[in-house]
Amino acid sequence: MPYGSDSIIIRNVSKEFHTRTGKITALHNINLTIGQGEFFCIVGPSGCGKTTLLRILAGLETASEGDVIVKTTDANRPVNSMVFQEQSVFPWMTVMENVSYGLRIRGIRKKLREEIAERYIRMIGLSKFAHSYPCQLSGGMKQRVSVARAFANDPEILLMDEPFGALDEQNRIILQQELLRIWELTRKTTVFITHSIDEALCLGDRVMVMTAHPGAIKTIIDVDLPRPRDIATIRTSTRYNELYQTIWYNLRDEVMKVKAQELNE
Numbered sequence: 001m002p003y004g005s006d007s008i009i010i011r012n013v014s015k016e017f018h019t020r021t022g023k024i025t026a027l028h029n030i031n032l033t034i035g036q037g038e039f040f041c042i043v044g045p046s047g048c049g050k051t052t053l054l055r056i057l058a059g060l061e062t063a064s065e066g067d068v069i070v071k072t073t074d075a076n077r078p079v080n081s082m083v084f085q086e087q088s089v090f091p092w093m094t095v096m097e098n099v100s101y102g103l104r105i106r107g108i109r110k111k112l113r114e115e116i117a118e119r120y121i122r123m124i125g126l127s128k129f130a131h132s133y134p135c136q137l138s139g140g141m142k143q144r145v146s147v148a149r150a151f152a153n154d155p156e157i158l159l160m161d162e163p164f165g166a167l168d169e170q171n172r173i174i175l176q177q178e179l180l181r182i183w184e185l186t187r188k189t190t191v192f193i194t195h196s197i198d199e200a201l202c203l204g205d206r207v208m209v210m211t212a213h214p215g216a217i218k219t220i221i222d223v224d225l226p227r228p229r230d231i232a233t234i235r236t237s238t239r240y241n242e243l244y245q246t247i248w249y250n251l252r253d254e255v256m257k258v259k260a261q262e263l264n265e
């Protein structure tokens, strides 16, 4: 794999939530190292703790046990940027203002932040809409703005929680290809949650399959498909189909466990 030293180290991480109805173990003893510049995908049945793990990486949630280290290379850069499934753009800001928001917060002067934002707006194909407001954009275009903003922030790591989950198929493919292109240029360490095995294979260097509740690591699969990847052609390769089956067999067992649990409740 082309990535270098470690970027994220997750050691013995467990997470329990205490609710009125009792204790929920969301994560159980996660041990994982993600390399600098790696594109790391996470799949798992619903409720297995994917979002909880991402929120711990983002510092939005604390682990009940264990620790997480995100290595930093520059004290002036934000540690992480997160892209959610729901579009999280500010409706009162233009595309340019949205994309450059993080840079403004960091005190970067206007000319430079507009130059940086312009570059990412061009990469996502929205130059004509740089001065439009989100209400003038489609759902897919708004999600593009979220992706551009995350990259423009130039964080140490990018955290993406099903960013294309709400999009129609055409928009999803276009955005996956755009994400791949930007990521190829920046090689930013990325942790990406998805429900789609196909998406994980098209994008990832490795795919982690999580067990059903409580979430633990079931297996981690190396995606040895060549880069740069073209989403349309990668799916036709024999290796893609082999990897797809391996991931699906691992995932299917876990999904069946969730179904069995639901029937017993």
Ligand SMILES: Nc1ncnc2c1ncn2[C@@H]1O[C@H](COP(=O)(O)OP(=O)(O)OP(=O)(O)O)[C@@H](O)[C@H]1O
Residues within 6 Å of the ligand: 017, 018, 019, 024, 025, 026, 044, 045, 046, 047, 048, 049, 050, 051, 052, 053, 213
């Ligand atoms: N703030 C919270 N308080 C109590 N329980 C929580 C909280 N957040 C998550 N959980 C529980 O922790 C478990 C893991 O939730 P999480 O959202 O991380 O799963 P997920 O794999 O991301 O699910 P999905 O694929 O459906 O988005 C679930 O049982 C969920 O109900």
